[in-house]
Amino acid sequence: MSDRDYLGEFEHIIVLALLRLEDRAYGVTVRQEIERRTNREVSIGAIYATLDRLEAKGYVKSRRGDPTPERGGRSKRFFRVTAKGMTAVNRTHRALHRMTEGLDLIRSYS
Amino acid sequence: MSDRDYLGEFEHIIVLALLRLEDRAYGVTVRQEIERRTNREVSIGAIYATLDRLEAKGYVKSRRGDPTPERGGRSKRFFRVTAKGMTAVNRTHRALHRMTEGLDLIRSYS
DNA sequence: ACATTATCTATACAATATAGAGTAAATGCT
DNA sequence: AGCATTTACTCTATATTGTATAGATAATGT
Numbered sequence: 001m002s003d004r005d006y007l008g009e010f011e012h013i014i015v016l017a018l019l020r021l022e023d024r025a026y027g028v029t030v031r032q033e034i035e036r037r038t039n040r041e042v043s044i045g046a047i048y049a050t051l052d053r054l055e056a057k058g059y060v061k062s063r064r065g066d067p068t069p070e071r072g073g074r075s076k077r078f079f080r081v082t083a084k085g086m087t088a089v090n091r092t093h094r095a096l097h098r099m100t101e102g103l104d105l106i107r108s109y110s
Numbered sequence: 111m112s113d114r115d116y117l118g119e120f121e122h123i124i125v126l127a128l129l130r131l132e133d134r135a136y137g138v139t140v141r142q143e144i145e146r147r148t149n150r151e152v153s154i155g156a157i158y159a160t161l162d163r164l165e166a167k168g169y170v171k172s173r174r175g176d177p178t179p180e181r182g183g184r185s186k187r188f189f190r191v192t193a194k195g196m197t198a199v200n201r202t203h204r205a206l207h208r209m210t211e212g213l214d215l216i217r218s219y220s
Numbered sequence: 221a222c223a224t225t226a227t228c229t230a231t232a233c234a235a236t237a238t239a240g241a242g243t244a245a246a247t248g249c250t
Numbered sequence: 251a252g253c254a255t256t257t258a259c260t261c262t263a264t265a266t267t268g269t270a271t272a273g274a275t276a277a278t279g280t
């Protein structure tokens with residue numbers, strides 16, 4: 001909860017998905033984005049549980065969307081990363097980067 | 111446990127520390143390396159618990175070292191990353207990289 | 221042998237990750 | 251209106267990971 005915390009592995013992935021999706025980020029698209037980019041199958045329950053936790057910590061914020069003119073479907077809950085969330089991703093990245101730099105055994109991040 | 115798993119956030123940091131320390135990696139040096147590079151304080155218990163878990167999963171292996179000619183001190187338990195461990199770090203990196211690429215909001219890894 | 225130093229082990233608890241079933245909201249059709 | 255269909259979210263339960271604290275072990279010098 002403190003401002004020194006790092007994002008968990010999956011929290012990290014989810015925040016990155018939100019950043020990529022910008023204003024199109026809600027449960028279903030977040031799941032798709034992750035599955036497409038990483039070939040990792042994730043349950044929808046895992047997505048929401050993590051989004052809720054991130055929101056409780058103030059790293060993301062959600063708002064209810066208006067219904068779309070599609071065939072049906074409940075209205076969406078859109079998510080965006082807060083400034084505090086951005087700080088947390090950057091802190092996490094920085095730590096990973098500091099631990100990785102100079103290591104050539106590893107496929108580099110860049 | 112399966113060969114599709116990703117490293118948790120702290121597991122990841124620890125494996126990277128082992129890779130950096132090469133043959134000097136044991137509890138105390140792992141802790142120092144992490145604290146120095148990331149300014150993150152970690153308890154020694156956290157380190158060992160994670161190392162044990164990583165060993166149980168086959169990502170690292172440990173061996174008992176001989177006593178050194180220092181003032182005292184129990185003999186060390188050295189750790190190294192296994193091939194399976196390397197695969198796991200790389201899988202984790204790849205996922206992170208795929209989720210990060212193209213995002214300029216974020217301080218890049220490279 | 222005992223005090224000192226360094227390191228590791230055991231245990232317990234909190235936070236995070238995951239799955240799956242169930243519920244809700246919207247639309248189109250009859 | 252009532253109901254089926256579609257899309258999306260919520261709830262509950264459990265497993266795994268992350269963390270701290272306290273205590274046990276092993277080696278050395280006096």
